Amino acid sequence: MRQPHKHKTRGEKKNNALKEYKVEEDGTLLAYLYGLLCDKSKTTVKSYLSHRQVAVNDTPITQFDFPVHKGDIVVVNFEKGFSEFKHPRLRIVYEDQFLIVIDKGYGLLSMSTDRIKTKTAYRIISDYLKENDPGARLFILHRLDRDTSGLMMFAKNKEIQEQMQKAWNDMVIDRRYVAVVEGIPEPGEGQVSSWLKENAAFEVYSSDDKEGGEYALTRYKVLQNNKNFALVELQLATGRKNQIRVHMKDIGHSIIGDKKYGSKCNPIRRLALHASRLRFVHPITRRDMFFETPVPRDFRFIVK
Template identity: 40%
Template sequence: MKYNVEHAMPLMEFLLNKTQKKRNDIKKLLKFENIYVDGHIESYYAYPLQIGQVVEIQAKKGNQLLFSILYEDKELIVIDKPCGLLSEQTAGESEKTAYNIVKQYLKKNKENIYMVHRLDQYTSGILMFVKSKKLYDLLTHDWNHYVKIRGYIAIVEGKMKKSKGTIENYLTESKTQNVYITTKEKGKKAITHYKQIQTNKYYSMLEVYLDTGRKNQIRVHLSSLHHPIIGDDKYGAKTNPIKRLGLHAHELMFIHPITHKEMRFTSQTPESFQKLFKKG
């Protein structure tokens, strides 16, 4: 969690205002060296902050967290999920999941946690949980009404014939958990918008935005254009140059159902994605 300093004040006062945490909880963060000011550890509660500085709350090495926290307040927690980590438990894994790790992280403050959306195990990026049952009910009841932007960065095989476009069809899932395109009568509508932002001889980097959030939607849609996502052998990829699925959730924006405030979160494109397009 990063916070920009807009007014000069002592560190403790700043953290109380920004995080809505209790004074004792902030003292523990300072004691265990979880507070950084402009990149250095700061444990003095009265440290005088200046305008323009950046304060960050960060888990130390050895902490149970396997990811960065992009944002947290009394109602939300937004993480940067790494590739390979499950969003929630499966039949084969219940402990090492984003949901369980965040639940344990919040346990000390006796806070609840609710999952409002998911990312595939091998998709990295923005994953949001809520701490309020009321907020959970409102968001999940009308997710598409409140969520305005769901953006991804995808690396696909080959050069795109069209630099931008929209894919709209119907998807369903087989008994073997493969998602495929079907008829209107048998499937659920799925709409994906894409725009090419970088390309070379072998790969293209796309910015992708969703109007719907079907399982494996981006993977199936891009594969249907004969440009599967790199590392996605399930949907036809032949290459895996970065040893992971080339899909990253980089932007999420929604209108808070209670406060009506616009909430927008971003995550940097992984360096391994960028390296594919560096010359030399």
């Protein structure tokens, strides 16, 4: 799959300066544009690319040799470049007309609570969509805890949300996290399973009794360690509330910064949990969508 660019944006689709084209065969973007815009000089066509006036599947592209495939939608704005989304708390990793994948910063709520309504990833992305289309709506597909950073996605319509949530375990192929835990798990690779329940204080805990609980399975692998901490990769076989945090506590290696679930230290002043990988089947195109973000720098530093 083509790697997404760092900054994703949307075109103003109701602008008369925009023209939309459907790619008929595989090739590179510049060659496609030369053939498409044969009434324009090559210098002009190149300037459309360099000034962010060309988008492929709703994503502005400036790369001349960017691969295009049959069925892709190319939009050219003949008047001005597409605006660029920038926010200090999150970045857009991928966007098309159906889905948005973001990299959320730690300390930012995924969606609103009774106390906090506006400072959420949901509101930030929703406001961004409404800038170009006041009728745009956004739908939650899954959540990350407030202090967990990393990849999460939203749907742009109710039908996509219902389709993906109904077949979540079939469509979401791989979800992985990285965490820094206290001590070094032994063995260095394994799995943890339990029935998760929640008490009156909203604390999730493991139980051997499945009555009233939800089955949870987490696979883990130590990637790097020193004498005090270990960098661990975690793969979710199920997606339960606080699952990773509870399971790391269960094996005696709480995630650093996670006071709620047994951590005794916080050397990097945050919960050391990051959603690093997301792979799923696109609900419309059926393409294999794969996204990965680097391990946060302070995670690497603390286990040196």
